[in-house]
Amino acid sequence: MDELLAQFLIEGPELIHEGGEALLALEAHPDDRELLDSAFRALHTLKGSVGLFDLPAMARVLHAAEDALGDLRAGRRQVEPALISALLAVLAQAERWIDTLEQTGVLPGEEESVVSPLIAALSGGAYSPKAQSLELAADWAEALAAQAPQAATTLVAVRYRPDPGSYFSGDDPIALAKATPGLLHLALGLREESAEGPYDPFVCCLTIDLLSNASLEEVRAVFRFVPDQVEILPVENIAAPAEAARSDGSLLRTLRIDPRRVETLAATAADLVAAGTGISALAAAASKGADPHALAETLGARALALERMVGRLHDEVMALRMAPIAPLLRRYRRLVRELAASLGKEAELIIEDPGLEADKTIIEGLSEPLTHLVRNALDHGIEPPLGRQAAGKPERAVVRLTARREGVNLVLELRDDGRGIDPAVIRRKVIDEGLMTPDSLEDLSDTAILDLIFLPGMSTADAVSDVSGRGVGMDAVKSAVSRFGGKVHLSSKIGAGTCVTLVLPLSLVLTKIIIVEAGGELFGAPLDRVLETLKLPSEKVSDIRAGRAFDWRGQTVPLLSLSSLVGREDKASAGDLRILVVQCASQIVGVSVDAIVDRTDVVLRPLTGLLAAMPGVVGSTVLGDGQVLMILDVGELVG
């Protein structure tokens, strides 16, 4: 894929979110100039980026939206809900286009038909669209772009012809060039007329052309006082090497990282280099026969310092994978507004987030299930205004999206104050769909009945609507969440609302494991499955038919040997047994091992290739001494 397009596909949605965010806030605070400016900036930048590609429809509609915001800024129009809705509709459409572009690389060609209504909505009917021509990069800008010294993405070309009187009016054209952010290339020249007549050093005849990889806005800001002397155009970098086309159409996954974190990393790396030098000095001293006692002392101190640094480095690298969840949550504010409008309902999303961070992979993976849940809440949960009135509720529904931290888990809760889910409806539905028999449902509590909503093929909607799909929903949510080792729980009260709770690990990276020895080999087991480690005299184990069992806190627990589970010879052990008490899917099992070696945090790597299908192994990790350790899924081994 074209590198420029790839960049756009990353930045476009961000700008859309930024713009949508600002517009929503603007609706609540119509006089907030800053919000208006921020919405304008986002749309303007988006329009500028779109101009780099052959997307005339998108460019046209964004241009119209930018004009509308321009009118607001100039005081020609007032902030009103209809206009905000129209602007949000434009952003939503742009987002859909970008999605399509990302998936297929082209737009289907029906764009023009959706553009006119959008533009009409923006104008509120009384607006006659100006003939809008896209800013296309002129030849000079293209020629300049060819000078780009590196593979930059979006470039800005500037042709600056300072006024002859510039020096008199106190301008320094070179200072402006110097102030240009992201300057990549500078070319100087003289105007032609300068060759004639006696030379006057105070008449400016400089010509300045430059290229920058900063944003159009940033570059414009530098030249804002000389707008009549400068041309600033976005331009495609034709010198940039074309990114090898990715046949699967997938985008290069990029991590956006706070530069401060990179700086801390660099600082730690520098410390490590210094520590390395310190060790060399010690080695030199040792070879010269320094006092061994003093040497040992210094070595110990340096080793300690080194350990601290490595620990810090590790923490910092782990932190790189963490990102705030706020941007994810914020995007649902717009979704709620749009959905509510399209369903003829009134709803407000309240977000409660204490500024949590989570692994980026988890944040990305949450986007879809949360969208499902928000749609369900709006579509099925919240009643139409009349229904709410009849139920004695305020017409405006409140959907609350709460994030909190519980230990190592991230808990997300989506709570609506709608009609709730009637267990009787689910009961009927499950039977109608033939998913379960009436008999099997009889003994289930209402809470257990609610859990049936996660069965594949279940939907509580009475009719299929445009908003939520056709019976795919909650089971998709459940599978998306369990992919990360998360859980989903639903509670509901008829007439009072529904609450869906997602519990996810904050970090995918570190897994606590216990290292054990069995059959002469080391294995790891995730510690979260291990309830207890025991030292048990062998006489406490009783033989029950073919197997063995022991008493653990008053219950009889089967005892298995890890050696035989992994296909090793089980050494007949006299004396005390070492046992891991493990929680398997539905039961508790004791697993005897030869020795318990260590407990540690590891980076768990999932198995790939042929090994991926190996049963009973969740992954591998590399130990400090370079040894590869298999991490066992004891539950699967036992089952």
Add this chain to the structure above:
Amino acid sequence: MTVRLENGVIHLEGACPVEDAELLVSALDINPTAVVDLSGGRHLHGAVVQVLLVYGPNLRGSSDEPFLKRHLTPALMAAAARGAEPAKALED
């Protein structure tokens, strides 16, 4: 003083303001073959840069100042390489 003539070499030093353009012009008028040493410069005003473009003296040295080092000096060299002709290549 930011324009200093010494042994046939014109040193541009520190931040050269707009007035230095006139000094530089007279220095170059007196000493047409002088080499201009940029190594002590921190900033050159547009008017000073323009004199260098118009007179096209031989340049030497490069300042440690990042903008001068990375952009301005190479651009002056490139303009000199195109000859004393006005920079038509980049005009319309």
